[in-house]
Amino acid sequence: MLAHTSTIKSSLRKSVIETYRARGKGLNNIWLVYSHKTKRDWILPSDRQLIHWLYYLESNPEVKTFNLPFEKIISRDDDGIKATILDAEVENYNNGIEWHEVKAGTSKCDPEHISQMQAQINATKNLKIKYLRFNDNQLKPKVKVALRWFKAISYVAAIRDQELLSCRTTLISVIQKLKKGTLKSILEVMDNYEESVVLGMVVRLSIENVITLDLHERTFGYCTQWKLYD
Numbered sequence: 001m002l003a004h005t006s007t008i009k010s011s012l013r014k015s016v017i018e019t020y021r022a023r024g025k026g027l028n029n030i031w032l033v034y035s036h037k038t039k040r041d042w043i044l045p046s047d048r049q050l051i052h053w054l055y056y057l058e059s060n061p062e063v064k065t066f067n068l069p070f071e072k073i074i075s076r077d078d079d080g081i082k083a084t085i086l087d088a089e090v091e092n093y094n095n096g097i098e099w100h101e102v103k104a105g106t107s108k109c110d111p112e113h114i115s116q117m118q119a120q121i122n123a124t125k126n127l128k129i130k131y132l133r134f135n136d137n138q139l140k141p142k143v144k145v146a147l148r149w150f151k152a153i154s155y156v157a158a159i160r161d162q163e164l165l166s167c168r169t170t171l172i173s174v175i176q177k178l179k180k181g182t183l184k185s186i187l188e189v190m191d192n193y194e195e196s197v198v199l200g201m202v203v204r205l206s207i208e209n210v211i212t213l214d215l216h217e218r219t220f221g222y223c224t225q226w227k228l229y230d
Contacts, residue, residue: 180227
């Protein structure tokens with residue numbers, strides 16, 4: 001899922017370099033990921049944003065699509081007009097639009113942080129959009145499950161841009177017949193297809209809310225439980 005810059009398009013390579021330079025003196029990791037949900041690559045400028053993307057966006061069945069980052073938002077308060085950039089704009093299936101902000105630490109009270117937060121809150125109030133902030137209190141408990149999704153989503157990245165219609169059709173037929181089970185139960189029936197391709201297609205269907213994958217108890221593998229989406 002993390003691509004080497006020599007293998008990606010020049011425009012994307014330029015974006016990676018710009019993100020790297022924008023870190024300044026920070027030592028944050030930069031992640032280049034492929035999202036099946038949005039059918040495109042994204043550059044994530046920190047480990048926190050990687051966890052946020054894995055758990056709260058890409059694998060979240062409530063999220064229809066998302067954009068990150070997007071243009072500056074403008075808000076007005078007693079101190080005048082302010083502009084700020086959010087970390088994600090999220091479209092849910094049932095709850096409309098959300099704006100997400102990902103921050104380091106558990107809480108901060110410095111003036112710049114408060115000003116940014118207030119500008120974002122004011123903008124969401126004016127537009128009647130739900131506003132969520134994610135710091136270490138929210139992200140740390142999700143790290144283990146998120147990294148299990150990291151492994152699962154890597155199979156999707158490996159088959160990106162491939163339709164694989166025969167595999168998909170057969171897989172849907174199999175899961176409709178089985179209803180639930182382990183990944184091994186699927187692979188045993190589909191042994192005429194390459195295992196990594198079947199696993200990639202399974203994760204695609206999970207992201208598309210055709211099935212659910214349970215990664216709360218163990219890593220992605222033969223014993224992973226799945227079932228048809230309710």
